Amino acid sequence: MGERVTIPPGDTVELTAGIRAAGSIKQIEVVKDNRFVYLATPEETSVNFVFEDTEPRQERSFYYVRVIQEDDEIAWSSPV
Numbered sequence: 356m357g358e359r360v361t362i363p364p365g366d367t368v369e370l371t372a373g374i375r376a377a378g379s380i381k382q383i384e385v386v387k388d389n390r391f392v393y394l395a396t397p398e399e400t401s402v403n404f405v406f407e408d409t410e411p412r413q414e415r416s417f418y419y420v421r422v423i424q425e426d427d428e429i430a431w432s433s434p435v
Contacts, residue, residue, distance in 0.1 A: 360435070368408040370435070372420050376400050379425040387418050398425075 362368055370385060378400065385393035385406045393406045408418075417434040 362411050364413060366411070368411045368416075368418070370406040370408070370418055370420070372402075372404055372406075372432070374402045374404075374420075374422055376422065376424055376430075378428070380422060381425045381427075382423040384421045384423075385418060386421060388412075388416050 372383075374380065374383065380397050380399055380402060383393075383395040383397065383402065383404065384391055387408065392408070395402070395404060406418075419432045419434045421429065421431040423429050
């Protein structure tokens with residue numbers, strides 16, 4: 356978490372996450388540059404997923420994952 360990566364022009368950005376929650380997961384969100392770009396509603400306690408950004412910017416961008424449980428507890432990753 357919190358790493359810097361350089362993406363060659365024309366490539367995509369692939370974000371892979373494994374989530375293990377204490378309760379049922381109501382919602383998973385991926386945020387890119389303060390904009391929601393992915394939403395899932397798995398209703399499970401353990402989820403693995405891959406988000407692929409097919410239109411990455413050439414300028415600096417950041418991504419993070421936010422998880423909301425059914426009891427409205429929230430967790431999020433460090434930005435990448």
